[in-house]
Amino acid sequence: xxxxxxxxxxxxxxxxxxxxxxKVNFDLFQGEIVGIVGESxxxxxxxxxxxxxxxxxxxxxxxxxxxxxxGVDILNASEEQLYRIRGTGIFVIFQDPFQxxxxxxxIEDHLSEAYAISSDRNNVKVNPEQIRKAVITALxxxxxxxxxxxxKKYPHELSGGQNQRIMxxxxxxxKPKLLVADEPTTALDVTTQAQVLxxxxxxxxxxxxxxxxxTHDLAVASMLCDRIIxxxxxxxxxxxxxxxxxxDPLHPYTKGLINSIPNExxxxxxxxxxxxxxxxxxxxxxxxxxxxxxxxxxxxIKGIPSLIETRGRKVRCIIYGVEYxxxxxxxx
Amino acid sequence: xxxxxTWAFLKRMMRNPYSAIGTVIMILFFGWAIIEGILRYLGxxxxxxxxxxxxxxxxxxxxxxxxxxxxxxxxxLFGTDSxxxxxxxxxxYSIPIDAAISVIVVGGGIVVGGVVGLTAGYYGKGVDxxxxxxxxxxxxxxxLVLAMVIEYTIGRSILYAxxxxxxxxxxxxxxxxxxxxxxxxxxxxxxxxxLSGLSRMQVIRRHFVRPALNTIMSYATVDLGxxxxxxxxxxxxxLGIPPPEPELGSMVxxxxxxxxxxxxxxxxxxxxxxxxxxxxxxxxxxVRDYLAGE
Ligand SMILES: Nc1ncnc2c1ncn2[C@@H]1O[C@H](COP(=O)(O)OP(=O)(O)O)[C@@H](O)[C@H]1O
Ligand SMILES: [Mg+2]
Numbered sequence: 001x002x003x004x005x006x007x008x009x010x011x012x013x014x015x016x017x018x019x020x021x022x023k024v025n026f027d028l029f030q031g032e033i034v035g036i037v038g039e040s041x042x043x044x045x046x047x048x049x050x051x052x053x054x055x056x057x058x059x060x061x062x063x064x065x066x067x068x069x070x071g072v073d074i075l076n077a078s079e080e081q082l083y084r085i086r087g088t089g090i091f092v093i094f095q096d097p098f099q100x101x102x103x104x105x106x107i108e109d110h111l112s113e114a115y116a117i118s119s120d121r122n123n124v125k126v127n128p129e130q131i132r133k134a135v136i137t138a139l140x141x142x143x144x145x146x147x148x149x150x151x152k153k154y155p156h157e158l159s160g161g162q163n164q165r166i167m168x169x170x171x172x173x174x175k176p177k178l179l180v181a182d183e184p185t186t187a188l189d190v191t192t193q194a195q196v197l198x199x200x201x202x203x204x205x206x207x208x209x210x211x212x213x214x215t216h217d218l219a220v221a222s223m224l225c226d227r228i229i230x231x232x233x234x235x236x237x238x239x240x241x242x243x244x245x246x247x248d249p250l251h252p253y254t255k256g257l258i259n260s261i262p263n264e265x266x267x268x269x270x271x272x273x274x275x276x277x278x279x280x281x282x283x284x285x286x287x288x289x290x291x292x293x294x295x296x297x298x299x300x301i302k303g304i305p306s307l308i309e310t311r312g313r314k315v316r317c318i319i320y321g322v323e324y325x326x327x328x329x330x331x332x
Numbered sequence: 333x334x335x336x337x338t339w340a341f342l343k344r345m346m347r348n349p350y351s352a353i354g355t356v357i358m359i360l361f362f363g364w365a366i367i368e369g370i371l372r373y374l375g376x377x378x379x380x381x382x383x384x385x386x387x388x389x390x391x392x393x394x395x396x397x398x399x400x401x402x403x404x405x406x407x408x409l410f411g412t413d414s415x416x417x418x419x420x421x422x423x424x425y426s427i428p429i430d431a432a433i434s435v436i437v438v439g440g441g442i443v444v445g446g447v448v449g450l451t452a453g454y455y456g457k458g459v460d461x462x463x464x465x466x467x468x469x470x471x472x473x474x475x476l477v478l479a480m481v482i483e484y485t486i487g488r489s490i491l492y493a494x495x496x497x498x499x500x501x502x503x504x505x506x507x508x509x510x511x512x513x514x515x516x517x518x519x520x521x522x523x524x525x526x527l528s529g530l531s532r533m534q535v536i537r538r539h540f541v542r543p544a545l546n547t548i549m550s551y552a553t554v555d556l557g558x559x560x561x562x563x564x565x566x567x568x569x570x571l572g573i574p575p576p577e578p579e580l581g582s583m584v585x586x587x588x589x590x591x592x593x594x595x596x597x598x599x600x601x602x603x604x605x606x607x608x609x610x611x612x613x614x615x616x617x618x619v620r621d622y623l624a625g626e
Contacts, residue, residue: 054523059456085528099520104542113538117529167524174528 002030004178004210005051012046012055012234020046021234023068023325024065028178030106033211034203035221035242036255037288038231044214047231050075051212052092053082069078079238088115091176095183097163101155108151111135115173138169141206142199151253161192168196168203175207182214196297218257222246227246230254233288235304250315253289287317295319344622351618357515365431384425390418392425392578401594411596413586419597422578423604429573430580430608433494434559438552440498445505450540452506453513454532460510467506473498476562483571490573493566497559508551512544548607550620556614564605564610580605 005028012021020043028034036044037227043291048191049055051067053074067074072081094100101110115134139147142165155163155299164184171179182202185193201224204211220240221228222271228245230238230253238251278320284302287293295302303324345355368387373381385391389409396416404411452463470478482496489534516522516539527536550624560580566572567581577584580601 044381052527054526057523083529083531086527090527092523092527094520094524096520100524102521102525102539102543104546107536112529113530122528170524172530 002069004028004030004032005048005212006068007051008066008068010047010050010063010067012050012061012063014042014046014058015060020235021050022304023307024234024236026229026236026239027212028212030177030210031205031208032227033201033213033225035225035228036212036214037218037228038216040216041173042231043234044216044231045182047214048092048180048214051053051178051180052090052185053077054092054101073328080227084121087174088121088177089176090180091171091174093164093167093179093181093184094188097160097167097184098155100167101163103155105154106151107153107155107158108135110166111138111151111169111173114170118174122135134173135169138172141172141203142166142169143195158197159192160188161196164188164196165199170199171209173206174202176209179204179209180212180214183216184213186216193220200224216322218246219261223258230257235288236307236314236319237311238315239307240315244313250310250313250320251289251317252293252295252319256292341622344625345615345618348618348621350614351621354611354616354618357607360616361427361608361611362431363388364424366414366427369428369432372428385421388418388421388424390421392417392421393576400528401590401597402599403594404596410600412596413597414590414594415626419583419600423580423601426578426580426583429577430560430563433490433497433563434496434556437497437501437559437563438555440494441501441555442548442552444502445507446509446544448502449506449509449511450536450544453510454517454536454540463506467503470500470503471507472485473500477618479562479566480569480571483615488571493563493572497563499567501559505548508548509544512547513540516540516543519546546623550616550623553619554613554616554618557609557616560612561605561609563625579601583604601623 002207007024007026010021010024011019013019015065024047036047038044045053050063051069052069055061055063055075063075065075069085072085074085075156077085091302095215097218101107112131112135112174115131115138119131136147137149139150144150144162144165150162150166155166156165167184179223184200185196188196197220200211200213203209213221218228222245225242228238228240228242229236230245230251232253238245238249238254240250245254246258249258286303287296287305290296291298295317299318299322305316305318306321306323306325307316308321308323342355345351368384371386372384375386376552380386386405394417399408399412399416400414402408402412402416402583408418408420411424412418447464452460452467473488478500479493479496482494482499486492486495513525513536518524522535522539525539526532530538563572564579564581564584567579568585570582572579572582583601584598584605587594587599591598
């Protein structure tokens with residue numbers, strides 16, 4: 001299988017002390033849907049921005065490591081290389097659909113622009129009629145029954161769900177190898193959420209893209225993804241296939257997450273929560289989940305546990321072997 | 333679509349008495365400027381050499397010494413000057429030039445300031461430093477003095493007056509556009525635009541210009557009046573169009589030597605200047621409220 005994305009030893013620090021990501025390593029293959037799951041503040045969006053090459057726009061940010069998309073080292077690429085990879089290589093759907101579209105630009109102009117750019121990058125000449133045809137086809141693919149009407153509209157005249165479908169249509173027109181969706185349904189109401197998720201999955205398969213799906217909601221991720229990466233305080237805690245991760249979670253944090261998913265069949269009176277508050281960057285020289293962990297031991301804070309392979313999966317917990325990362329885990 | 337938007341805009345402007353006054357003054361000012369401007373420049377081309385005087389009560393250039401220094405009356409609304417020229421006709425005749433200068437100078441300021449300010453705010457770093465230091469340099473001199481010096485140096489004509497005004501006018505717009513760029517830069521849709529593969533220049537052109545203009549529009553409308561005031565001061569100081577072309581500012585300065593006996597000569601053109609400036613300010617306030625309500 002072709003590898004679309006490889007993240008190697010990615011460290012990201014905001015300002016002087018906020019370690020948003022630490023030693024992040026993973027791959028994503030052609031056609032795969034990988035979920036990044038973690039609580040708010042765990043570094044999910046930062047990961048999305050790093051992969052989308054948008055981190056460098058922030059002056060206060062420091063990063064090290066490698067992010068390789070389609071053979072281009074994003075973090076160290078020239079402006080020219082980035083220019084080429086954007087517009088065909090990678091596209092991002094952000095959380096707030098109203099903010100992702102320019103309020104003063106019509107839907108038609110947004111979509112036409114996307115198609116014109118991707119055609120240009122692929123050295124295909126297109127005329128206005130072809131653009132319009134492609135745009136209408138894309139709108140139909142994202143379930144708009146009246147594309148001509150929608151084209152004339154502006155983002156504020158559409159609902160959140162509709163705008164998010166416009167973003168998906170933009171992705172179709174851009175035909176990126178890698179699509180990143182950062183909590184694309186969090187701002188939507190529950191029924192719309194389900195529609196958009198189903199649509200997203202269908203489009204990714206149909207258009208042969210790979211998807212990195214970022215969410216705080218393990219239940220949503222398990223519906224959509226092939227593999228799941230659990231992130232806690234900027235550290236990957238567990239990587240595994242959805243099936244194995246859900247039925248047999250390895251990390252105590254993942255276990256807690258799964259227990260807190262409301263389960264109709266269990267008919268429990270109330271939801272379970274992971275005890276304790278999530279405190280970001282609490283100064284612990286060890287496993288960041290230690291303060292909230294049921295199975296904690298003294299070994300947990302002798303250093304940051306390594307991400308180790310066990311039963312063909314990966315987990316960062318000393319239960320599966322006492323190994324520690326070397327201490328250079330923060331970005332320089 | 334555009335027509336119904338215009339209509340809705342006018343209806344909104346009429347709801348508040350201040351913006352209504354501003355709107356009426358601006359419509360009269362620019363409406364007249366366009367009509368008179370068309371007659372003056374298109375008439376001769378079509379063989380009507382005197383079309384520019386068609387709607388004026390009197391020929392603004394013709395002397396009538398028997399009618400010199402006549403005080404305002406129904407036949408001479410603004411009275412006459414020492415050569416017996418009808419001042420109302422001369423005021424009306426001067427308006428298209430003022431309207432054109434105000435629009436060209438504000439437009440020029442927006443274009444130059446827009447390029448300088450948007451690139452400074454968007455690129456940041458070195459570009460920002462260079463652009464804004466140059467802007468500060470221009471802002472360090474009082475606009476009027478700088479415009480006078482420039483026109484003194486390059487020569488006295490309407491074209492040079494306009495150029496001098498643009499030279500002193502753009503820096504304020506550069507600052508406004510820069511702060512707009514800093515605001516827009518943080519918007520998600522800019523990230524989306526970058527990701528969809530637009531080059532940096534394209535991102536600025538397609539996604540910065542319109543929102544920035546939207547914000548700057550109300551300032552620019554008020555600013556039309558400022559240009560007219562400054563240009564009137566230039567012409568008051570003898571740096572406008574050379575005589576005998578009528579000019580609001582030069583009428584005021586010529587009339588001053590006859591003040592206070594023949595007060596109308598200086599005062600009434602001056603009142604017209606004030607009306608236009610106030611009208612632009614009220615109109616601009618209305619535009620701001622309208623855009624805020626959008
Ligand atoms: N622009 C920024 N400046 C400073 N700190 C930031 C910035 N963006 C995110 N952070 C910090 O980095 C950490 C990770 O944030 P983020 O990637 O947004 O997490 P998530 O998307 O999982 O909620 C948080 O502690 C957050 O406060
Ligand atoms: Mg986030």
